[in-house]
Amino acid sequence: MRMISADEVDRSLTFAGLVETLREAFRKGAVQPVRHHHTVERPDGAASTLLLMPAWTDLNAAGTSDGGHIGVKIVTVSPDNNAIGKPAVMGLYLLLDAKTGEPQALIDGQRLTQWRTASASALAASYLAREDASKLLVVGAGALCPFLAKAHSAVRPIEEIRIWNRSPSNAEKAADALRKDGLNATGVSDLDAALGWADIVSSATISTEPLISGEKLRPGTHVDLVGGFTPGMREADDTAIARSRVYVDTRAGATKEAGDIVQPLQSGVLNPEDIIADLHELARGEKRGRTTTEEITLFKSVGAALEDLAAGIAVYSKLKG
Structure with a gap:
């Protein structure tokens, strides 16, 4: 069994490549x-x-010439870690041979999660963001921030990135790191103004109170909600939901776990049929993404085990040679 570090994950993947994967x-x-x-x-x-x-290759489906794989990710989310300088999200990913069950790789789960989460958002944006979207606002300056900035920049012509965080100093630190990587990024303190400026709003927080005000969004904006992963978490308000064409990564996950979907469904702000498509339907061409330049689109991600499996296989295959 191969042990794969965060650095090896970074060397194995590109955002454009993982989006297509x-x-x-x-x-x-x-x-x-x-x-x-x-x-x-x-x-x-x-x-x-x-x-x-957990997830595994459907051995009854076509395209499993490598014999298929089983994968399981073990993740912990500890909100208090931020106060002691540790990431809130930690984990490991175990990849196994689907036929024999033999362990193949143990992969740094935190890094794999960062890559696949940001790339899933970028995949959604490839269907939902305007093709000329050039202004990106990232809400939250945590570990996902640079990944989201780079992933969205891989699918849209992003020219300027603004970062908002409850702690302005952390927003500026994140912006400085992106500038060192050659991206035009700045920290901002006025969230409402930044919402009205952005073409794409990508939010990765663990907030329980909405941060994204739907009244501040301008026509044509794409909203990417990444952070909330329980029914009690909420990043966007009811107005944002009501003004948007709503999409999710998977219907089963989002309608049970995502507060930005669960709460509006419970209150009647959102009806089940208002969820236009998930990533399966978009990728298969069964449902349409953005239809006009003026509509507001909203994508809610809670994470799908399929994403980890695909990313894990990609890393393992690259390193295996």
Whole structure:
């Protein structure tokens, strides 16, 4: 079994390449049970979340000449980690041979998650963002921020990136890191003004109160909601949902786990039939993405085990040679 580090993941992938890998994965599909979701209570701080995300190649489908794979990701989300300088999200990804069950690789799960999450957002944007979208706002300056900035820049002609965070100093640190990578990025303190400026709004926070005000969005904006992964988390308000054509990564996951979908469904702001498509339907051409330059589109991602499987296979195959 090969141990694969974060640096090796970085050397194995490109955003443009992984977007296309995910497009093909959603087109073909895989077996992916709804993930296990467990709350780990702590007596001295916020509860952690344990996520178990299995998926495997459908051996009855075409295109499994490599014999297929089984993968499972083990993730912990610990909100209090930010206060001690550690990432909130940690994890490992185990890749196995689908026929024999033999372990093939143990991959840095945090880095794999960052790559596949950002690339799934970029995949959605390839269908939903205007083709001339050049202004990107990233809400949240955490570990996903640079990945989202680079992934969206791989599918749209992004010329300027603005970053907002509750802590302005962290927004500026994230912007400085992106500038060192050659991107035109700045930190901003006025979120409402930035929302009205952006062509694409990509939000990756664990907020329980909406940050994205639908009233501030201008026509033609694409909203990418990444952070909320429980029914109690919320990044966009009801107005943003009501003004948008709504899309999700998977219907099963988003309608059960994503507060930005679950809460509007419960209140009646959103009806099930208002969810226009998921990534399977978009990738297969079964449903349409953006239809006009003026409409607001909104994509809610909670993460799909298929994404991890596809990214894990891509990394393993590249390093295997």
